[in-house]
Amino acid sequence: MAFNTLDNINDITGKRVLVRVDLNVPMDGGKVTDTTRIERVLPTIRELSEKGAKVVLLAHFGRPKGERVASMSLAPVAPAVSSLLGKTVGFADDCIGPAASDAVSAMSNGDVLLLENTRFHKGEEKNDPSFAEALASNGDLYVNDAFSAAHRAHGSTEGIAKLLPAYAGRTMQAELEALSSALGDPKRPVLAVVGGAKVSSKIDLLENLVSKVDMLVIGGGMANTFLAAKGVNVGKSLCEHDLADTAKRIMSAAEAASCEIVLPADAVVAREFKAGAENETVSLDAIPADGMILDVGVASIETVASKIDTAKTLVWNGPLGAFEIEPFDTATVAAARHAAANTKAGKLNSVAGGGDTVAALNHAGAADDFSYVSTAGGAFLEWLEGKELPGVKALEA
Numbered sequence: 001m002a003f004n005t006l007d008n009i010n011d012i013t014g015k016r017v018l019v020r021v022d023l024n025v026p027m028d029g030g031k032v033t034d035t036t037r038i039e040r041v042l043p044t045i046r047e048l049s050e051k052g053a054k055v056v057l058l059a060h061f062g063r064p065k066g067e068r069v070a071s072m073s074l075a076p077v078a079p080a081v082s083s084l085l086g087k088t089v090g091f092a093d094d095c096i097g098p099a100a101s102d103a104v105s106a107m108s109n110g111d112v113l114l115l116e117n118t119r120f121h122k123g124e125e126k127n128d129p130s131f132a133e134a135l136a137s138n139g140d141l142y143v144n145d146a147f148s149a150a151h152r153a154h155g156s157t158e159g160i161a162k163l164l165p166a167y168a169g170r171t172m173q174a175e176l177e178a179l180s181s182a183l184g185d186p187k188r189p190v191l192a193v194v195g196g197a198k199v200s201s202k203i204d205l206l207e208n209l210v211s212k213v214d215m216l217v218i219g220g221g222m223a224n225t226f227l228a229a230k231g232v233n234v235g236k237s238l239c240e241h242d243l244a245d246t247a248k249r250i251m252s253a254a255e256a257a258s259c260e261i262v263l264p265a266d267a268v269v270a271r272e273f274k275a276g277a278e279n280e281t282v283s284l285d286a287i288p289a290d291g292m293i294l295d296v297g298v299a300s301i302e303t304v305a306s307k308i309d310t311a312k313t314l315v316w317n318g319p320l321g322a323f324e325i326e327p328f329d330t331a332t333v334a335a336a337r338h339a340a341a342n343t344k345a346g347k348l349n350s351v352a353g354g355g356d357t358v359a360a361l362n363h364a365g366a367a368d369d370f371s372y373v374s375t376a377g378g379a380f381l382e383w384l385e386g387k388e389l390p391g392v393k394a395l396e397a
């Protein structure tokens with residue numbers, strides 16, 4: 001697809017450039033715990049700032065559903081961007097209205113300003129044209145550098161691109177190029193590993209994915225919905241029981257496409273979601289009614305390792321367990337290190353992505369040995385399915 005890039009912008013000095021970035025970064029106690037997504041957007045911010053533009057950052061955080069939720073404010077992210085950029089990043093506590101326009105009016109050439117969470121407005125996810133117009137009123141140009149949010153047709157990713165001259169940022173460009181070169185013609189067998197917690201928003205894409213890959217390992221919170229659909233009592237685990245039919249449909253689609261689905265065979269369960277919580281590894285018929293599955297067990301780890309050994313290409317989104325809390329990082333760390341070792345040995349082409357997945361790979365010390373680490377999770381899987389991403393399509397020149 002042809003789109004304009006920063007190379008196509010003439011005379012940018014003094015222009016207000018609205019840059020959509022993905023700052024949906026892992027946080028703990030108000031601190032950013034993995035800075036990968038921030039680091040990836042620095043080249044675009046730096047280039048625009050050095051060329052004398054007024055750089056206005058648009059981003060979302062979490063899923064506040066159109067409400068102003070204090071815990072989902074981007075305010076604590078601005079200092080993290082500032083310290084990595086080595087330059088002050090201002091913050092305005094709204095992305096539209098007077099708070100935003102006053103802050104933008106006060107900018108000098110080269111300044112960088114972050115606007116508050118776009119998802120504090122219902123118009124963002126609804127892609128409401130009036131919301132997109134309100135965003136666009138603070139810019140002369142629009143740059144999208146948020147490949148990881150490009151699967152969302154939202155005001156700040158899609159609507160706004162129709163209202164201003166629109167360009168792909170350096171990371172958007174780099175992600176598309178890297179994914180095409182790593183996965184354009186993948187060596188088979190292809191193994192997909194999908195875990196994590198965003199069950200309802202990612203489960204649908206598994207139905208297409210099973211026709212693209214040879215093996216699909218399902219772990220993390222995602223696995224519980226499949227286990228429940230198969231009649232396993234998953235206790236108090238994260239599980240979307242109303243998606244049982246979807247899970248069954250995916251399992252049938254996989255069978256029809258000769259894609260092997262691998263579900264956990266055992267589980268690490270605890271009664272509390274906290275570090276060092278008392279836990280036990282149990283078989284699937286012994287999950288306590290008041291227990292939560294927080295990781296896959298030893299037998300499942302061995303199976304995942306053997307599937308990684310069989311594969312020539314690995315695509316991975318979503319941790320196998322609640323890796324932020326020890327010891328529930330065990331399976332994710334083991335799988336990450338195993339895939340990294342096989343990649344290093346030249347036996348595997350490994351591509352992983354997603355805000356938390358990248359954090360998990362960094363936690364395991366495995367990220368540098370993967371063939372490619374994308375900032376994107378859901379967007380990367382949709383790209384892999386061959387779907388047109390609305391945020392990318394909107395940039396079409």
Ligand SMILES: Nc1ncnc2c1ncn2[C@@H]1O[C@H](COP(=O)(O)OP(=O)(O)O)[C@@H](O)[C@H]1O
Pocket residue numbers: 195196197198199219220221222238293294295317318319320321322323324353354355356357358376377378
């Ligand atoms: N069994 C589980 N129960 C609850 N949460 C889980 C489980 N397994 C993984 N998770 C959580 O999934 C989250 C990451 O999911 P997701 O957002 O889908 O991944 P990514 O950001 O990489 O796309 C992590 O915060 C992790 O703690």
Ligand SMILES: O=C(OP(=O)(O)O)[C@H](O)COP(=O)(O)O
Pocket residue numbers: 022024062063148149152198201353354355356375376377378379
């Ligand atoms: O974290 C993100 O995606 P990911 O979990 O697929 O990596 C993006 O910021 C998109 O967030 P969303 O899935 O709430 O739209």
